[in-house]
Amino acid sequence: xxxxxxxxxxxxxxxxxxxxxxxxxxxxxxxxxxxxxxxxxxxxxxxxxxxxxxxxxxxxxxxxxxxxxxxxxxxxxxxxxxxxxxxxxxxxxxxxxxxxxxxxxxxxxxxxxxxxxxxxxxxxxxxxxxxxxxxxxxxxxxxxxxxxxxxxxxxxxxxxxxxxxxxxxxxxxxxxxxxxxxxxxxxxxxxxxxxxxxxxxxxxxxxxxxxxxxxxxxxxxxxxxxxxxxxxxxxxxxxxxxxxxxxxxxxxxxxxxxxxxxxxxxxxxxxxxxxxxxxxxxxxxxxxxxxxxxxxxxxxxxxxxxxxxxxxxxxxxxxxxxxxxxxxxxxxxxxxxxxxxxxxxxxxxxxxxxxxxxxxxxxxxxxxxx
Numbered sequence: 570x571x572x573x574x575x576x577x578x579x580x581x582x583x584x585x586x587x588x589x590x591x592x593x594x595x596x597x598x599x600x601x602x603x604x605x606x607x608x609x610x611x612x613x614x615x616x617x618x619x620x621x622x623x624x625x626x627x628x629x630x631x632x633x634x635x636x637x638x639x640x641x642x643x644x645x646x647x648x649x650x651x652x653x654x655x656x657x658x659x660x661x662x663x664x665x666x667x668x669x670x671x672x673x674x675x676x677x678x679x680x681x682x683x684x685x686x687x688x689x690x691x692x693x694x695x696x697x698x699x700x701x702x703x704x705x706x707x708x709x710x711x712x713x714x715x716x717x718x719x720x721x722x723x724x725x726x727x728x729x730x731x732x733x734x735x736x737x738x739x740x741x742x743x744x745x746x747x748x749x750x751x752x753x754x755x756x757x758x759x760x761x762x763x764x765x766x767x768x769x770x771x772x773x774x775x776x777x778x779x780x781x782x783x784x785x786x787x788x789x790x791x792x793x794x795x796x797x798x799x800x801x802x803x804x805x806x807x808x809x810x811x812x813x814x815x816x817x818x819x820x821x822x823x824x825x826x827x828x829x830x831x832x833x834x835x836x837x838x839x840x841x842x843x844x845x846x847x848x849x850x851x852x853x854x855x856x857x858x859x860x861x862x863x864x865x866x867x868x869x870x871x872x873x874x875x876x877x878x879x880x881x882x883x884x885x886x887x888x889x890x891x892x893x894x895x896x897x898x899x900x901x902x903x904x905x906x907x908x909x910x911x912x913x914x915x916x917x918x919x920x921x922x923x924x925x926x927x928x929x930x931x932x933x934x935x936x937x938x939x
Contacts, residue, residue: 570596570936573623573630577615578638580605581768581799582742582852583662587636589745593925596932599628608638609676612665612688616640620647630655632936637661641692656697656939658932660740662849664689666717667709669846671771686717694729698935699737703871706849707739740931742850746859746920752832753860756839761903762793762820763896764838764862766853767845769800769808777844779811781893786815790900795838796822797831798853835860839906840899842892843867851875855919861911865895877915884912 572594576587579602591598601622603615616639623644633655635641641659645652665685676682689710693699701707711734718725756762763782767773785792794815800808800823812822825831841862843854848870855875858864866872868885876884886892899906917923 570632570933571628571630572596572598572932573628573633574598574600575619575623575633575635575639575644576600576602577611577619578605578608578636579603583636583638585745585852586662586743589743589921590634590925590928593743593921595925595929598634599626599630601626609685611638612640612685616643617647620644623648624651632932633657634932635659635692635696637664637689637692639692640688642695645695654939656935657695658698658700658935659692659696660700660702661689661706661710662702662742664706664710664849666690666713667847669772683717683720690714690717693733693737697736697938698931699733700740700931701737702740702742702850703874704739705871705874707737711737738931740928741919741924742852742855743921743924743928744852744855744919746856746917747922748828749832749835749856749860752829752836754833754836756837756907758793758820760791760793761839761900761906762795762837764795764797764835764841764857766795766797766835766841766857767843768798769804771805772845772847773798774844774846775805775811776807777889778842779807779815781842781844781889781896782811782818783814784893785897785900786818790897792818792900793820794818794822795820795834797825797834799824832860835862838862839903840896841865842896843872844892845870848872855916858911858916859913861913863899863906863911865892865899867892875916877912880912 574587576583579587584605587600591600601619603611603618635657637659641657666689714730715727718727765778769775821834835857841857841864843866850871854864858875864884866885868887873881873885886895
C-alpha cells in the first residue's frame with residue numbers, strides 16, 4: 570500500500586514520529602512536508618503549499634495520513650483533481666481547542682486563537698478516520714467541541730460532533746526507544762540528578778518546576794540538574810533565573826543537537842519531576858522513563874497511562890506540596906532507586922517495533938473502507 574504522509578510542521582516530535590513510521594512501516598510511505606517553524610502560518614498556509622507539492626508529484630497514494638497541523642479540508646479542495654476518492658486519516662498530536670495558550674500570546678486578547686481550533690474541527694470532519702495519541706486527548710477534544718461551537722452565532726451543526734466521535738479512535742504515539750540502549754550511562758555523582766527534557770514554553774510550566782528546586786536548595790537538599798529541550802527566541806525568564814540560582818547544581822543546561830548525547834544525558838539522570846499544564850501524550854517523558862528515570866507526574870492529563878496501576882501511588886502526585894514531598898523522599902532514597910529497573914519495560918510498548926503493526930493494520934482498514 571502507498572501512503573502519503575502530510576506534515577506542514579516537520580520538526581521536533583512531529584518529525585521523529587513521521588520519519589519513524591516511514592522507517593518501520595511495511596508500506597511505502599512518502600512524506601510531503603514544510604519546515605518545523607511558524608506553526609500558526611503552517612496551520613493556515615501549509616495546505617496550499619502541500620497541495621501544490623502533491624499535484625506536481627507523480628506519487629499516487631492509496632491513503633493520505635495527515636497530522637493536526639494540516640487544514641485537511643483546504644488541502645482536499647485544492648488537490649481535488651488528484652485526491653478525489655482517497656481516504657484520509659488525520660493523526661492528532663495536539664489540538665488548539667484544549668491547548669493552554671500563553672496569556673502573553675497576542676492572539677488570545679484578540680480572540681484569534683479560536684481560528685486554529687476551528688481548523689482542527691473541520692479537519693476532523695473532512696477525514697475518514699480521526700486518530701488520537703491518548704484516551705485523554707480523544708476525550709477532552711470531543712467533550713470540548715460542543716462548547717467551542719456554541720460561541721459562534723448560528724448554524725453551528727452540533728450534531729456533527731457525534732459524527733466525529735464515531736470515526737475516532739486512540740493510536741498511541743510511536744517512538745524510537747530501543748536505540749537509546751547503546752548509549753546507556755550511569756549517574757556520575759553521588760547526589761540524585763534531576764531532569765527537565767521538555768520545550769522551554771508556557772505549557773510545560775517551568776515556573777512550577779524550578780520553584781520546587783529553589784525550595785529544595787534553600788532547605789539544604791543536595792542534588793544535580795540536567796536541563797534539556799528546545800528553546801526559542803522568547804522563553805520564560807525563569808530559565809535565566811535558574812541558571813544563576815542553581816549554577817552549582819547544573820551538569821548541563823540547554824538543547825542538545827546530537828541524539829546520542831541526548832540519550833546519554835537521559836541515562837545519567839535519576840528523577841523526572843514533571844509539572845506541565847498540558848500534555849496530550851508526553852513523548853519526552855516516555856523517553857526518560859525508558860532510560861530508567863524515576864518519574865513524578867501529575868495525576869491528570871495523559872500521564873496515568875504511562876504508569877502501571879500498581880505503581881501509580883508511587884509516581885503520581887495530586888498537588889504542589891505532594892510533588893515536593895515525593896521529590897524530597899526520592900532524593901533521600903536515591904541509592905535504592907538506582908538499584909531498580911524502574912518501569913522502562915512498561916513504556917517499551919510505545920517503541921515502533923511494538924506499535925508499527927497496529928499502525929499498518931489500522932491504516933489498511935481505512936484504505937479498504939473507501
